Amino acid sequence: MKKNCIIAQSGGPTPAINASLAGVVKGLLDSGNFGEIYGSLRGITGTLKEDFISLSDLVKNDDSFLSRLYLTPAMYLGSCRHKLPDYNTDFGDYERLFKIFERNNIGAFFYIGGNDSMDTAAKLAEYGKKIGSDICFAGIPKTIDNDLVLTDHTPGYGSAAKFIATSMLEMAHDTYIYGIPSVTIVEIMGRDAGWLTAASVLARNEYNETPQLIYLPEVAFDEERFINDVNEKLSTHKNLIVAVSEGIRDKEGNYIAATKAKADKFGHAQLSGAGKVLEHVVKINIGVKCRSVELNIPQRCAGHISSKADLDEAMLLGYEAVKHVENGRSGFMTAIKRTSDNPYTYNIEAVDVSQVANAAKSVPLDWISPSGNDVTEEMIAYIKPLIQGEVALTYKDGLPEYLNISHLV
């Protein structure tokens, strides 16, 4: 009797995580060595409750299911933020899960997510090994933050980067129309790593120099230096766009957003992100027209402007995970190993998932300009291949035709 499989998704949404789900499903179907494919609703919490849907049936009943799943943003299976405890001291969840795996004749469990999810995959693989289970546990990376170690980059990052760069270019068109000096501060996601903010650099082209300034959380933010930077750029550029990470901190490690919010002692921390604070700084200290824009949630769900390169890689990372499982491997994460920037080439490999769990990758300091207000050519060469290609999205009534997610509503 063929073994069944469970696939689950966890962490924050991306436009590419469902492409990885489609990749795993396609891998399992192409292999022919597996039975039922279950989708666990809302990550590992759904598995604990045996809250499954049959992905096998969905594919059987709808020829277009996988191709539409590939294009649908956020998590088709829902998500959770549930961390498994240490099995040495608290093994209740593990006993329960392995009973459920046994009852459902599970041979493999695929977890698509970020480093918290990789922690879950690692713990399950270790516990499974400890109790002599032959179930394979596989991790498939995703996060728009691009902060996972042991992989060149993470699926979801390229699509978020394409959205950010496109929006920055379009805002440049918006900005240039008036003949008066202006500063536009654009706040971009990334609390601890500057990968997403760095992607704004791709908006520069033969006619557009914006964003002229880019601030990442990897370098301590200095307000005086920022004011000087803006003044200096304004002396040669009429319209400035400044890309700033939500997570910029001063040299004491205090978030710029929080510092300023605390200062007014009214508990308005929720009212002032880094962009708003810097807008205020520019108005007070420079007195030029200034506005701030927070790109916000659309960065992680704008499926209509997904990067084809990104979705294809996401799918492949899921597909290849099945092959490793077929070879009996457990406790791994599929990863991208870049072999060349231009032409862009890469291999998919498997890395030890326990080494990915709970680790985080920052932007290398030598990819940030010495002045701390821009990124280098190495950074551009790194990001550029990841936003290439557009997806063939269909539209219905003028809107993207995504998969029905009423099972989550």
Next chain:
Amino acid sequence: MKKNCIIAQSGGPTPAINASLAGVVKGLLDSGNFGEIYGSLRGITGTLKEDFISLSDLVKNDDSFLSRLYLTPAMYLGSCRHKLPDYNTDFGDYERLFKIFERNNIGAFFYIGGNDSMDTAAKLAEYGKKIGSDICFAGIPKTIDNDLVLTDHTPGYGSAAKFIATSMLEMAHDTYIYGIPSVTIVEIMGRDAGWLTAASVLARNEYNETPQLIYLPEVAFDEERFINDVNEKLSTHKNLIVAVSEGIRDKEGNYIAATKAKADKFGHAQLSGAGKVLEHVVKINIGVKCRSVELNIPQRCAGHISSKADLDEAMLLGYEAVKHVENGRSGFMTAIKRTSDNPYTYNIEAVDVSQVANAAKSVPLDWISPSGNDVTEEMIAYIKPLIQGEVALTYKDGLPEYLNISHLV
């Protein structure tokens, strides 16, 4: 000797205003009765300085100029916010302009813009008539706000509406992934009219009921009622999305944003838009997970998700303006007269531009639900045709290939 023409753009940017510019240029070229086509840089202020570029040359030198212009967001010619004075008391600008028109052998002046720009077109036409000039002055409407009178809707609105509805649908996918109750407040542009916020309703489909609540500035906003609305919807829906206009006001006419900002006496008005204020209200009064998103500038420049219906109409409004000018008409604005919702049909007509100038059109109160927190089927039937169709944008290095605007930099 054929007469030359000037085309100018003014007001705030839209993804469709360059399609109107392309339409005027194409109309003039197809007619064959006109000489040089000048683009006045930064609206009427460019004309006052004879700051022209030759659109004729740009078309001659680049076969793809018009098709790419059609797709490029914001103003290819730049913009201004310059209002002409009353010519009865201050005619300096007028004398100067008509001298410039004469010197450049101008036969027609086309102004693409909102109601301030229509004021300029109207005044120039009246002054021209007064001094016996035979120059024709034409207005072509644009504004994402959709608040011009005497036209069914305005170019730019459909594309902004498509961006808003698409983003709302994608944020619904983002919102549904967690199993915990949440409220997402989305602040949408429109200080005085709720047309853009109303467009969020199009995100609803067979699986998505969000936004469950929609608040427009046409109805006085009541905080108590809002809290009740949210509580009531939360009793039947786990994840709420609330669409709210930036311009909502209480029954005394005070902006919700400003009221709250004033309350803390720290001059932080710039820190709190309506969305942030309502986020705070929900957190304090309901205690559920809440976040706010301001769609901000991308609403008016996201050319990558333009509505084809919108760009086509924008182009046609420009094209048809030339025909009226050829018939010697001056002091008009081309306008859309809808003849049917479904199938959607319309005619282009010419209306008196002086009647459009400085007037504004609000959402009819009977298109807002009696509860004041939603819009009606009539509203949906009105907006739906305007977001139909996608544009065939080309991409270069992974980003939309817009026209080079280095002449504005």
